[in-house]
Amino acid sequence: MALTIYTKNEQATGEFAAGAIKENKPLGFPQEGGSLRPFSSLFYWAHAWSDKGGLIGEHPHQGFEIMSFVLEGEIEHYDSQLRGWKRLSKGDVQIIRSGKGITHAERFLPGAHIFQIWVDPDLKKTLQKPASYNDYGSGSFPETDHGGYTTRLLKGDGAPLTMDAQVDSIKEINFNTGLHSLELNSENVQGLYVIEGALKINGNDMGQDDFVLINGETQISIDVENTTRVFIIDLPVHPGYETYAEMQGISTLI
Known part of the structure; x- marks a missing residue:
C-alpha cells in the first residue's frame, strides 16, 4: 500500500499564447520534467488557466482520447469535424477520441480553468477508427x-462519458469541514488532484494543486479544515493492452 504526493513544485509547467495561458502538470510529457510518469492508461494531465484569455491554435491529435473538464469560466473549441467554434462552460466536459487523426484549437476566455487529461486506449485498434x-x-x-x-x-456507472481506454471512474468531490472516509478499490490505482482547499490524507498534508498517487488502498481518511474540492480518477493497474508509454520505453511507476 502506498501514497505518493507530488506537490505543485514537483510538477511540470508549461504555457501557450506568449504566456497568456499557464499550466501546471502533475503528469506532463516526458520531455517536460516533473516527477511522475505515465501509469495504467493515464498518459498526461494538465491544469491550464488564463487570467486574460488566450488562444491555442489549430493542432493535430491522433490515437489518444483527450478529455477537457471546465473547472471555472468558459472556453471555446474548434475542430476539423465541427468546422466551427463551440463554447463550453463551468462543469461541462468534452472528449475527443482522436483515432485516425483530427485537428482542433482552443480559446480560453478570461478566468477560464480546465483540466486536460489524455488517456491511452489500445492504439492498435483505435488508430484504425475515425475520430469522434x-x-x-x-x-x-x-x-x-x-x-x-x-x-x-x-x-x-450512471455517467454518460464513454471512452475506449480503460478508466473505471472519474469523480469530482466537494468535502465539507471535518473528518471523512473514502472507500477505494485496492486492486486499482487512483490519482487525486486538489482543485482548491487543503486536506490531510492519512495524515499527509496536501494543498491546492497538489497531486497524490494512491496504490493498493482500500480506504483513506480525509481531514478537511475548510471546504475542499478534489478530482479523482480510478484506473486498473494494468489496462490489458500495451500502452503508448510502454511502446516508447517510458518508465512507469507501477
Whole structure:
C-alpha cells in the first residue's frame, strides 16, 4: 500500500499564447520534467488557466482520447469535424477520441480553468477508427450527497462519458469541514488532484494543486479544515493492452 504526493513544485509547467495561458502538470510529457510518469492508461494531465484569455491554435491529435473538464469560466473549441467554434462552460466536459487523426484549437476566455487529461486506449485498434467527440453539459452528471461531502460522477456507472481506454471512474468531490472516509478499490490505482482547499490524507498534508498517487488502498481518511474540492480518477493497474508509454520505453511507476 502506498501514497505518493507530488506537490505543485514537483510538477511540470508549461504555457501557450506568449504566456497568456499557464499550466501546471502533475503528469506532463516526458520531455517536460516533473516527477511522475505515465501509469495504467493515464498518459498526461494538465491544469491550464488564463487570467486574460488566450488562444491555442489549430493542432493535430491522433490515437489518444483527450478529455477537457471546465473547472471555472468558459472556453471555446474548434475542430476539423465541427468546422466551427463551440463554447463550453463551468462543469461541462468534452472528449475527443482522436483515432485516425483530427485537428482542433482552443480559446480560453478570461478566468477560464480546465483540466486536460489524455488517456491511452489500445492504439492498435483505435488508430484504425475515425475520430469522434462528445460534449456533455454540466447537468449531465449525477451528484450524490454522502453527508459531509458530495460526489459528482463524471465517468462510471450512471455517467454518460464513454471512452475506449480503460478508466473505471472519474469523480469530482466537494468535502465539507471535518473528518471523512473514502472507500477505494485496492486492486486499482487512483490519482487525486486538489482543485482548491487543503486536506490531510492519512495524515499527509496536501494543498491546492497538489497531486497524490494512491496504490493498493482500500480506504483513506480525509481531514478537511475548510471546504475542499478534489478530482479523482480510478484506473486498473494494468489496462490489458500495451500502452503508448510502454511502446516508447517510458518508465512507469507501477
